[in-house]
Amino acid sequence: MNKDFSLLKGKTVVISGFGKNCGKTSFLNYLLSKIKGERGLLSAGTDGEDFDSLSGESKPKIKVFPGDIFICDSRFSIPSVAPKILDTFENGRLVMIKAQREGFIKTAGPYGNHKFGDMIKSLIENGAQTVLIDGALDRITQAAETNNCELFYVVRPSPQSLKETVSKLKLLSALSEAPCLDKNKCFFKEERDEPEIIGGTLFFPKALTSQKAEKIPKEAKKIVLEDLTKVFLDLSQWERFSLSKEIFFAKKIKLNAFIVNLYNISRKEFEKEAGSKVLAKTVYNPYEYSSFRRT
Amino acid sequence: MNILLFAELEKTMAYFKPLSGPGKKAAENLSYLCEKERSLTVLKSVKTAFEFSRKKKISADKIKYHLKRIPLLPQTEIFGQTEIFLIKRFLNNSKAICASLTEKEKKVFSLSFDLQELLDKISADSSSDEFFISDDYSPALAEVRRKIKDLEQKEKKAKKEFYSKIYARYGLDFSGKDFLVIDSDSAVKSGDLIYFEPHDNFSFLAKPIFTQELTEIIFEKEKNLKKEKEIETEILQKLGEHIKENRHKIERLCDSIALTDLAFAGADMALTLGLKEPKLGNKRIECKEAFFPPLKNRLEADKIRYTPLTFKFDENINIIKGSNMGGKTVVLKTLALCQVLAQMGLFVPAREYKAPFFSSIFFLGDKEQSGLSSFGCEINDLIEVLKEKKEPYLIFSDEFAKTTDSFQACALLSSLIRFFSKEKAYFFAATHLSGLPKELPAAFLSMRGFDSSKYSADKNKSYLKISERLKEINKHMDYTLIKLSEEKRTQDALAVAQILGLDGKILEFAKEYLDSHNKKN
Numbered sequence: 001m002n003k004d005f006s007l008l009k010g011k012t013v014v015i016s017g018f019g020k021n022c023g024k025t026s027f028l029n030y031l032l033s034k035i036k037g038e039r040g041l042l043s044a045g046t047d048g049e050d051f052d053s054l055s056g057e058s059k060p061k062i063k064v065f066p067g068d069i070f071i072c073d074s075r076f077s078i079p080s081v082a083p084k085i086l087d088t089f090e091n092g093r094l095v096m097i098k099a100q101r102e103g104f105i106k107t108a109g110p111y112g113n114h115k116f117g118d119m120i121k122s123l124i125e126n127g128a129q130t131v132l133i134d135g136a137l138d139r140i141t142q143a144a145e146t147n148n149c150e151l152f153y154v155v156r157p158s159p160q161s162l163k164e165t166v167s168k169l170k171l172l173s174a175l176s177e178a179p180c181l182d183k184n185k186c187f188f189k190e191e192r193d194e195p196e197i198i199g200g201t202l203f204f205p206k207a208l209t210s211q212k213a214e215k216i217p218k219e220a221k222k223i224v225l226e227d228l229t230k231v232f233l234d235l236s237q238w239e240r241f242s243l244s245k246e247i248f249f250a251k252k253i254k255l256n257a258f259i260v261n262l263y264n265i266s267r268k269e270f271e272k273e274a275g276s277k278v279l280a281k282t283v284y285n286p287y288e289y290s291s292f293r294r295t
Numbered sequence: 296m297n298i299l300l301f302a303e304l305e306k307t308m309a310y311f312k313p314l315s316g317p318g319k320k321a322a323e324n325l326s327y328l329c330e331k332e333r334s335l336t337v338l339k340s341v342k343t344a345f346e347f348s349r350k351k352k353i354s355a356d357k358i359k360y361h362l363k364r365i366p367l368l369p370q371t372e373i374f375g376q377t378e379i380f381l382i383k384r385f386l387n388n389s390k391a392i393c394a395s396l397t398e399k400e401k402k403v404f405s406l407s408f409d410l411q412e413l414l415d416k417i418s419a420d421s422s423s424d425e426f427f428i429s430d431d432y433s434p435a436l437a438e439v440r441r442k443i444k445d446l447e448q449k450e451k452k453a454k455k456e457f458y459s460k461i462y463a464r465y466g467l468d469f470s471g472k473d474f475l476v477i478d479s480d481s482a483v484k485s486g487d488l489i490y491f492e493p494h495d496n497f498s499f500l501a502k503p504i505f506t507q508e509l510t511e512i513i514f515e516k517e518k519n520l521k522k523e524k525e526i527e528t529e530i531l532q533k534l535g536e537h538i539k540e541n542r543h544k545i546e547r548l549c550d551s552i553a554l555t556d557l558a559f560a561g562a563d564m565a566l567t568l569g570l571k572e573p574k575l576g577n578k579r580i581e582c583k584e585a586f587f588p589p590l591k592n593r594l595e596a597d598k599i600r601y602t603p604l605t606f607k608f609d610e611n612i613n614i615i616k617g618s619n620m621g622g623k624t625v626v627l628k629t630l631a632l633c634q635v636l637a638q639m640g641l642f643v644p645a646r647e648y649k650a651p652f653f654s655s656i657f658f659l660g661d662k663e664q665s666g667l668s669s670f671g672c673e674i675n676d677l678i679e680v681l682k683e684k685k686e687p688y689l690i691f692s693d694e695f696a697k698t699t700d701s702f703q704a705c706a707l708l709s710s711l712i713r714f715f716s717k718e719k720a721y722f723f724a725a726t727h728l729s730g731l732p733k734e735l736p737a738a739f740l741s742m743r744g745f746d747s748s749k750y751s752a753d754k755n756k757s758y759l760k761i762s763e764r765l766k767e768i769n770k771h772m773d774y775t776l777i778k779l780s781e782e783k784r785t786q787d788a789l790a791v792a793q794i795l796g797l798d799g800k801i802l803e804f805a806k807e808y809l810d811s812h813n814k815k816n
Contacts (some may be wrong), residue, residue: 033470033472078377
């Protein structure tokens, strides 16, 4: 599948991934070369990656250009991009910087999920046209608040991880197809621990785990979850759970594409396992030179 | 139990929202003040902020906007770019706040801005809140940055030519990419402009080998970037020295900003909750329409009426009796909250509140202590309070000695009353104990209580939920505090238990017991 990534301008883009060193940062750099205008960058959590899977070298830094705004950790040296400090967060631990010269940076992000939305808002207020988040899937709920959020999920299937990776992709693909229900959305804005039935629909706060899923009464046929990041089931558990129920999400997170960086397996092997729905969302490693590779 | 916990101060203070870093920090450990003058100074600032917020709404919003932008100052001796940014932002917004206030108002908040010279020094880039180490700080910095810019141009040009060459020779397009993944079956396998390394069983990684000219440009740029960093560090050190020279002025301004912020937060809380200015220094405690916000808000949300407290306490020692669920504890909590807030220098939840100023305020409760029973904890708490008290002091107790036998509890409470009456002390005790001696030096007060004549015990009310039962109690309960000429025995507990849904059989046995007891007496 060929994609015009320049169309992401103006959106909030989340790049998440399955497994360490799956190539998120390399893909982020690739996107940065395609999306024009001022970009805002931050990360959701630090994953401690030191080496990149694709280049095999120490983890690539992110290349920024004049006008780009990013969040970095002030405890480390501020990058040499003629930095203009625009704001600070968490008592100065995080700094929002506008690059006035091109250079390489390392992004950082807030500890808590709840500050994520404020930080995205602040990046936009300070001039970022597109916000790109290098981050963990379970941290993107706040990003979804922007109503303009697009998710890229990066994987690096190898012969050992192929089945597990594809299963994860199938689950995400199924979750992304669940419809969105706007009604009573405010239920999720309040701190709640217990599910509640409103107008015959069960509103389920927080994470849906297999244990919690078992406790949901059988007669509950219509269930609303906050968003797809709140589902902590595997593919078979999700299939069983959703079999006799209508599942909705209060917040839509648009799954844009799976970025598939094959490692020691051919496209044919991957495609045989993946199935049509996953393939429809698949974009192969953009650093691959020939399109006919491994067929 | 701590008086602040008893007064549920945290729930009311949830409406107290300082906006600035210094304000938030100062609010972390807020408690009632023991020095009258300090308390009155804070109260004056809250009153000023209250009037300002009411009369100059736009200016108040402007002040809040700037307060919100004021960060917590860095606690460091080393000033990097982030620290100087924080100082600049602090000074810029403090200056704007000063400009929004009259001389008289600034005096109340102890605000004055005498750091313009420092602000100018750290604002070479611009007068905005942002901070950039401007070229204006040093000709050497301007020169090195010019060189970096030139080298960047050269690098771009050289890379463009280099990548075109690679493309022409191998057909590989590296634009926007540092490397490419090349199929191992590909025709391109070696070359003098690129090198290959194995990636996986199917592919190689291809990376460009920069020319000598390009490598030299990159090295030269790196050298200049290092030089730039050195000059920037020198500039930051100099600016840091200026900041250190003004440290005392900055700290003073920071304290004043915290006071201003707390005053505006207090004013906002007062406007939101309908609080009024208290009068401290009165001989007696008097209140008109005092209320306890946590309960009032909850009742109003459930559409249940709330009875405010209006009372003039003529005596220092007050014994409050009354029905179960009749409002005795709420009276104590209301008074405790009003007094604590007043001594914090804040407005209070009452149309009028007059009271003395106390050097210490306590709640006598069963502060948990491992190894002690409830009674043991209570006595231990009393011992501690007696050690800590400073005259004049105020003490609240709710069902003191409730876990020991009523005869000895009466003896203990009576002796406490006698003891406190000989000190500069104000004591409020809610109790169910009957049999306290009439001649005690105390005012006997009571909640008016349950109106059993109006309550019809309907057997069919068993379907009611607990919230509906509470509404039922509320409907028949008079929460007015009244004076009693002598000690009164209240016998509303059974009626309350009935509304709450206690088994009828048990209630009947209890009534039989009371009847026979009343006949005997």
